[in-house]
Amino acid sequence: MPARERxxxxxxxxxxxxxxxxxxxxxxxxxxxGDIEVSLRxxxxxxxxxxxxxxxxxxxxxxxxxxxxMHLVRAPMVxxxxxxxxxxxxxxxxxxxxxxxxxxxxxxxxxxxxxxxxAGARGxxxxxxxxxxxxxxxxxVLMVIEPR
Amino acid sequence: MKKRFDFVDVTLRDAxxxxxxTRMTTSMMTPILGAIDRAGYxxxxxxxxxxxxxxxxxxxxxxxxxxxxxCERLATPCDALTRGQxxxxxxLFPDDxxxxxxxxxxxxxxxxxxxxxxxNDNRNLESSVRAGRAAGMKINCxxxxxxxxxxxxxxxxxxxxxxxxLKADYLCIKDPSxxxxxxxxxxxxxxxxxxAGKVPVQLHSHCLSGLxxxxxxxxxxxxxxxxxxxxxxxxxxxxxxxxxxxxxxALRLGFSVSLNKKALKEVADYFGWLCVREDRPAGKVxxxxxxxxxxxxxxxxxxNLRSQLAAMKLEHRLPEILEEAEQVRHDLGYPIVVSPFAQxxxxxxxxxxxxxxxxxxxxNEIRKYAAGYYGKxxxxxxxxxxxxxxxxxxxxxxxxxxxxxxxxxxRLRAELxxxxxxxxxxxxxxxxxxxxxxxxxxxxxxxxxxxxxxxxVAWLGARRDVEYAHIRFAGTEMTFSA
Numbered sequence: 001m002p003a004r005e006r007x008x009x010x011x012x013x014x015x016x017x018x019x020x021x022x023x024x025x026x027x028x029x030x031x032x033x034g035d036i037e038v039s040l041r042x043x044x045x046x047x048x049x050x051x052x053x054x055x056x057x058x059x060x061x062x063x064x065x066x067x068x069x070m071h072l073v074r075a076p077m078v079x080x081x082x083x084x085x086x087x088x089x090x091x092x093x094x095x096x097x098x099x100x101x102x103x104x105x106x107x108x109x110x111x112x113x114x115x116x117x118x119a120g121a122r123g124x125x126x127x128x129x130x131x132x133x134x135x136x137x138x139x140x141v142l143m144v145i146e147p148r
Numbered sequence: 149m150k151k152r153f154d155f156v157d158v159t160l161r162d163a164x165x166x167x168x169x170t171r172m173t174t175s176m177m178t179p180i181l182g183a184i185d186r187a188g189y190x191x192x193x194x195x196x197x198x199x200x201x202x203x204x205x206x207x208x209x210x211x212x213x214x215x216x217x218x219c220e221r222l223a224t225p226c227d228a229l230t231r232g233q234x235x236x237x238x239x240l241f242p243d244d245x246x247x248x249x250x251x252x253x254x255x256x257x258x259x260x261x262x263x264x265x266x267x268n269d270n271r272n273l274e275s276s277v278r279a280g281r282a283a284g285m286k287i288n289c290x291x292x293x294x295x296x297x298x299x300x301x302x303x304x305x306x307x308x309x310x311x312x313x314l315k316a317d318y319l320c321i322k323d324p325s326x327x328x329x330x331x332x333x334x335x336x337x338x339x340x341x342x343x344a345g346k347v348p349v350q351l352h353s354h355c356l357s358g359l360x361x362x363x364x365x366x367x368x369x370x371x372x373x374x375x376x377x378x379x380x381x382x383x384x385x386x387x388x389x390x391x392x393x394x395x396x397x398a399l400r401l402g403f404s405v406s407l408n409k410k411a412l413k414e415v416a417d418y419f420g421w422l423c424v425r426e427d428r429p430a431g432k433v434x435x436x437x438x439x440x441x442x443x444x445x446x447x448x449x450x451x452n453l454r455s456q457l458a459a460m461k462l463e464h465r466l467p468e469i470l471e472e473a474e475q476v477r478h479d480l481g482y483p484i485v486v487s488p489f490a491q492x493x494x495x496x497x498x499x500x501x502x503x504x505x506x507x508x509x510x511x512n513e514i515r516k517y518a519a520g521y522y523g524k525x526x527x528x529x530x531x532x533x534x535x536x537x538x539x540x541x542x543x544x545x546x547x548x549x550x551x552x553x554x555x556x557x558x559r560l561r562a563e564l565x566x567x568x569x570x571x572x573x574x575x576x577x578x579x580x581x582x583x584x585x586x587x588x589x590x591x592x593x594x595x596x597x598x599x600x601x602x603x604x605v606a607w608l609g610a611r612r613d614v615e616y617a618h619i620r621f622a623g624t625e626m627t628f629s630a
Contacts, residue, residue: 017604038620039618039619041615042614077499078460078502110511
């Protein structure tokens, strides 16, 4: 059988690349092992760029006050509030509209599932405090209904 | 004559779905297709719901183009998986869309059409089976394994009989959370093989409990004909067992195996390197964790839940939520803890815990599930839950779910015009137009072969920080300089 020249194997490659990766903070890399020889020079031998962690914005709690006797529709959970059943569809309710207690006034998406929000009282929608597709906190007031 | 045990490869589908969040691109696959083809697999699974969806949403690859390319390049029969009436998503589609999908897959070269329903309601497979067979593909029907008081051996025997009635060419037990044990296999497997009669039975089990390789042995001994496995670096853990290991076990048990060890080694070496090149994890053998058998929620979903809870500053309530999930699953009639029902259970449990009251809020999707909109439930809803949900008579669905859905193609044809291809019609049925715009970007030129040396050169070439490189290996010597 004719002698075949040894080929670089994937095992060689994995070991080599792991070595190169682990020395990325040096500007020069030279390796000679068996019949493999590798030399590298890097432009910036400085430490690899550190990934900055994004700092989440702090939401300031807004003090809200409502006229006495109003019915407040609150978010049952942390989630995303939607005013319509689908993008482009008409909102469930508008300010000034009359609603029955079991009327759906919006949807809260919690962990990708949709939860219908009911008015909870018969009356007139006086205020809608959250814009479509906004994140809401648990217990946050979504709408104000004047009961009658 | 020795009995044979055959293998179905999942490296290009479920393996990276479980370990790499389904992020393997077509260009990562093409250089190794030749070796995979020579490895001696009986079928190669190339498509599933998550692969289709990730192609569109994240990789911006046209999934049909991938299916076509893989079917053309692989002489081994290719297998494509859909979620029955839900195809690649979790909504239900009309029968005409389901039928066109089967025709398109067959035309692109798919030979084995695999379908399952997450409720094991086999009525949800009927339209796929009929269309897939008419299009000339072999039909492979899965039933999903889970643990509950109602998912008994008799339950699976009844499901297997239904699938035989549908004239499936193959049956398969799919164990998405790796819950099967050798003990259960010893009663369940022979019962299913008997019910299947002449239809060959396959096993598809994940390795989350660490017991899957032993479970595969029990399957072989019980008369199963095929096992789904992955190339060693992308096997184990959340993925499936390694082809190499299951082949060794089959040989030790006296089965004949038609695998090519040299080709398998080539495939494994390539994917081992790909893990390093792409900074993606290789599969690790899982340690046995008895908690898996209680809430059954797969590890991937728990880590996802933990980060969602952290965003809501509720991380400390995770243990309570997992405990509540057991109760919710009971109340909901033991849905199988897979998508989308795993999400239902976890979300309802979270709502119950956070609101301090069970079923104060019930998501709309759970309401539909409870009414039978997605199919038959495995067990009745609990009295407590029924009391809270207050389902109206007119909400209840008793017929095959697909029957309630109006045909979708006439509207899509009208919208897209006569020049639209069947592939485009289907994409438009699944996704909104804006999302599909990114699929028209040109794909990179695919490489159909590579060598470790070529990979090294390409890797170094892609590193912006390297301004000079000199490599000498045996008779090869090269220098690059910026």
